[in-house]
Amino acid sequence: MEAATIVDALGHAGYRLTTPRRALAELIAGRRGHFTADELLVESRRRRLGLTRATVFRSLDVLADLELVERLDLPSGEHAFVACHPSQQHHHHLVCSSCGRSTEVADDGFEAVAASIARSTGYRVDVHRLELFGLCPSCRASA
């Protein structure tokens, strides 16, 4: 994910392009895998970008609304985020437990499963959350 992509999307959505938001876009763009609000904050201090905790949270909130990042609940219970590509169809994330890198996975096959669950239970299924964790190819190789 490039910083410019994030900045553009913010502008396009009518949000003001402030220095903190540009800085945060850079930070997120520099991340390979998932990250927490606190990690961004620490990194911003290291680089002297002057972001505030409140701003990090508020901005992540905006970015989540725009689907530029997605909230993850890691198996450890930690909350984290991953950058993801906007205006794309519904998808899920496959996260490497070792390096944290994440891959977007199409929802394809899963739609049918959800439909069949709806049919057999009588529920109307509105939302589903699917998160997959494992080892990415390169971490498998070095394991």
Add this chain to the structure above:
Amino acid sequence: MEAATIVDALGHAGYRLTTPRRALAELIAGRRGHFTADELLVESRRRRLGLTRATVFRSLDVLADLELVERLDLPSGEHAFVACHPSQQHHHHLVCSSCGRSTEVADDGFEAVAASIARSTGYRVDVHRLELFGLCPSCRASA
């Protein structure tokens, strides 16, 4: 879920059968849908069961280890738990957004999806979390 089921499972796993644990088992047995640690605590105070906050959390932790309850992350971001049947095969929860009731869903069709995702990405998929939310039949009817 019956309280005795929980108590038996605790005993079977070598945990001591204390008054607070029995009380908690009752509280959980009395729940229809999902619940938070705090809800159990409030209910325990109402019924004068004398449970402590720390004990509720510690016990839920044990029960989660034994897979007698499962942690949920609701779409709202809240953490909650649902009682579930132990020693059963891997399954997921379908939660009613209206009444909170939850249904266990077999993993069947999903296994194939996970396998195909592993194949196409090269990842080794170890863990997946799937949570479904919607309206249960009875809430659909009254909607």
Add this chain to the structure above:
DNA sequence: ATTTTTGCAAACCTTTTGCATGGAA
């Protein structure tokens, strides 16, 4: 008698909020 479990209260961590100031449009 031994070991686990509990209560208590404080600590901890993450996330949110109010309000005055500063900056973008």
Add this chain to the structure above:
DNA sequence: TTCCATGCAAAAGGTTTGCAAAAAT
């Protein structure tokens, strides 16, 4: 110039912890 966004610092949740006392085995 108008309205949105930020900083600050405090509050708010939710969850965990240390330790001595109490209870289970």
